[in-house]
Amino acid sequence: MSAAAVPVIALDGPGGTGKGTVGLQLAQRLGWHFLDSGMLYRALALQALRQGLAMTAEAALAALVETLELDFVRPGPMAGRALLAGEAVELRSESCATAASRLAVLPQVRQALLVRQQAYRHPPGLVADGRDMGSVVFPDARLKIFLTATPEERARRRFRQLENMGIAARLSDLIEAVNQRDARDRDRAQSPMQSALDAVVIDTTGLSRAAVLRRVVTLWERRACVL
Numbered sequence: 001m002s003a004a005a006v007p008v009i010a011l012d013g014p015g016g017t018g019k020g021t022v023g024l025q026l027a028q029r030l031g032w033h034f035l036d037s038g039m040l041y042r043a044l045a046l047q048a049l050r051q052g053l054a055m056t057a058e059a060a061l062a063a064l065v066e067t068l069e070l071d072f073v074r075p076g077p078m079a080g081r082a083l084l085a086g087e088a089v090e091l092r093s094e095s096c097a098t099a100a101s102r103l104a105v106l107p108q109v110r111q112a113l114l115v116r117q118q119a120y121r122h123p124p125g126l127v128a129d130g131r132d133m134g135s136v137v138f139p140d141a142r143l144k145i146f147l148t149a150t151p152e153e154r155a156r157r158r159f160r161q162l163e164n165m166g167i168a169a170r171l172s173d174l175i176e177a178v179n180q181r182d183a184r185d186r187d188r189a190q191s192p193m194q195s196a197l198d199a200v201v202i203d204t205t206g207l208s209r210a211a212v213l214r215r216v217v218t219l220w221e222r223r224a225c226v227l
């Protein structure tokens with residue numbers, strides 16, 4: 001099967017819409033591969049911070065993509081943990097997300113990461129989550145979904161997530177961080193976060209993850225029937 005023939009489901013949208021969880025569950029249900037593209041941006045940011053690179057050093061950051069050794073543990077109790085050159089690392093912190101969104105505005109970095117993301121397309125299929133999966137990385141995806149939710153709801157979800165991890169945070173700070181990251185992702189010149197023209201938009205405000213997953217599965221079953 002050529003890579004282009006491998007079906008892709010693209011799941012885009014801002015952080016805190018549950019696309020990571022929904023995407024992983026969808027991939028498990030279909031027996032497909034899963035790409036959480038934000039992890040690539042976060043891993044690059046962490047590696048750059050460790051090497052003392054500025055998040056604006058475009059050529060050096062793009063070159064760093066070539067040497068980035070990123071793997072994910074699966075399956076087992078450590079499933080989903082990122083391994084940077086074999087070392088388990090924490091990429092979910094707010095500081096990592098902020099650094100990632102700063103280097104994500106750089107065209108050379110996005111270009112270098114494009115090929116790496118496309119390399120995850122293997123049979124029998126790929127569920128890819130991010131900001132530009134349907135619009136840029138996999139424009140031929142069989143199904144494109146764009147998840148949204150109000151910034152307040154997304155900040156509340158993040159607050160609960162941090163609380164469960166035992167990390168103290170202020171909701172007002174999280175709302176501000178969500179708004180700032182949205183603005184950076186939406187307003188950048190290259191591959192801004194936007195819903196592809198042919199994407200189905202689902203507003204997840206007030207919906208449980210299980211309800212969102214059900215909607216996505218129904219959309220895919222309908223789509224798969226007519227393809």
Ligand code: C5P
Nearest residue numbers: 015037038039041100101104130131132
């Ligand atoms: O999805 P996640 O919150 O892990 O992404 C972290 C940051 O990486 C985003 O705020 C965004 O700036 C960047 N990103 C991107 N394109 C993607 C995935 C992530 O620009 N496909």
